[in-house]
Structures are given as C-alpha cells and as structure tokens.
Amino acid sequence: MYNKLQYISQGETIEEQLRNIHQVLDAGCEWVQMRFKNQTTQNTLALAEAVKLLCDKYQVKFIVNDDLHLAQQIEADGVHLGLTDTKIDEARAILGSEKIIGGTANTFEDIQNHVKNGCDYIGLGPFRFTATKEKLSPILGLSGYFDILQKLKKDKIDVPVYAIGGITLRDVNPLMETGIHGIAVSGIITESDEKEKLIQQLKEKLYANVIV
Numbered sequence: 001m002y003n004k005l006q007y008i009s010q011g012e013t014i015e016e017q018l019r020n021i022h023q024v025l026d027a028g029c030e031w032v033q034m035r036f037k038n039q040t041t042q043n044t045l046a047l048a049e050a051v052k053l054l055c056d057k058y059q060v061k062f063i064v065n066d067d068l069h070l071a072q073q074i075e076a077d078g079v080h081l082g083l084t085d086t087k088i089d090e091a092r093a094i095l096g097s098e099k100i101i102g103g104t105a106n107t108f109e110d111i112q113n114h115v116k117n118g119c120d121y122i123g124l125g126p127f128r129f130t131a132t133k134e135k136l137s138p139i140l141g142l143s144g145y146f147d148i149l150q151k152l153k154k155d156k157i158d159v160p161v162y163a164i165g166g167i168t169l170r171d172v173n174p175l176m177e178t179g180i181h182g183i184a185v186s187g188i189i190t191e192s193d194e195k196e197k198l199i200q201q202l203k204e205k206l207y208a209n210v211i212v
C-alpha cells in the first residue's frame, strides 16, 4: 500500500529545497516528490542526486516531478507526470513495471485513461485554489471528489487517488470520506514551524480507519 501522505517539495534554490526536504524527513514524512521548476538541467540533476541520497538514508520513497529521464538516471522510485507531460504509456515503456508512475487528473475520464495506460496512482485536483502552482485546472471542491470517486467505484476502477491543491489539516477528514487514498501537500508542510506535529496530525487523520 502506498503511503497516504506525499510531500511535494518547494524552494527556489538547491539549498532551500534540501533544507525543506531534510526537515520534512526529520519530521516523519515517508514519501517525497521533488518539484523544482524552471531550473537548469545541471541544478535539477544536482538536487535530484542529493535528494536521492537523503531519501535512501531515511528509507523513504522518492519520486521526481515531470522528468522521467532524470528519474531513470538517478534511480528514483518513480516519476509524477501531468496532463501535458510525457504520456503515461510512453513512460511505462521506458521505466518498466517496477517503477512508480503517478499521473495528474482533473476528471473521471483522465483517470480512466491513466489507468488504461498503466498509471500506479492518481493526483486528482486541484481541491481548491493554491498559489503553489500556476495555470490550475478547474477547481473540484469536495463535491467534485465525491462525484469522481463515486464513478470510480461504480466502474470498479481501483487505483489510489491522492487529493491535491490547497489542502489543510481540516480538509483531511471530509476528503477521506469521499474515498480517496491519501493527500499530496506542499504549502502547509513547507510553511509550518511545527512540521513534526503537523505530519503526525495529518497521519492520524489519514490512517484513522486503517486496520493494521
């Protein structure tokens, strides 16, 4: 079972990214997506190599945003691909069956396509407005998640769905009630001065109904 909490990294420089990721790992997060936009290839590679070492040390999953060749080069656990990034089936052909491929969705049809093409998990959103990403797809709100998750259930499409976009601690319970698997968050964790406490609180809500 994939972890129910994915941290999406933030930071304008390699140092800032590494500081944020290191703090999040120390605070107990077990899944990191490295998202480092508008950077040189050299910078992105340097950060990815450093994050790979860190994630190996903490024994947590590490996926790379957007760049499947970089994910392959540094032997990350996988890649997250958006609707305008490399197609999921092309990425699967290159990465093989062992690597994790996540895909962004905004509609039920996006999820159907991703699953058909071999996607392992879905980042469904945005839940609400967020300044973390530009050019957002239409906002889904709670009712959007409810409708899409109902359709997935009806069509027996069983794929882990992560809610994303402007999520706060208060949103976790209502979102989980729609049937999502977990959440992918960036801002709330990056900006928190009490990361350990926040991650613990998020996990308590995310795993409240999981029988171990």
Ligand SMILES: Cc1ncc(COP(=O)(O)OP(=O)(O)O)c(N)n1
Binding pocket: 006, 008, 033, 035, 065, 066, 080, 081, 082, 083, 084, 085, 102, 103, 104, 105, 122, 123, 124, 133, 162, 164, 184
């Ligand atoms: C878990 C997760 N879900 C969605 C996204 C968004 O991906 P994308 O639409 O490609 O946007 P960018 O993150 O590349 O700006 C994500 N990264 N992770």
Ligand SMILES: Cc1ncsc1CCOP(=O)(O)O
Binding pocket: 008, 125, 126, 129, 130, 131, 132, 133, 164, 165, 166, 167, 184, 185, 186, 187, 188
């Ligand atoms: C990458 C991405 N894709 C849709 S919303 C989003 C940003 C999520 O970050 P935050 O949790 O800060 O809103």
Ligand SMILES: [Mg+2]
Binding pocket: 065, 066, 080, 081, 082, 083, 085
């Ligand atoms: Mg992308």
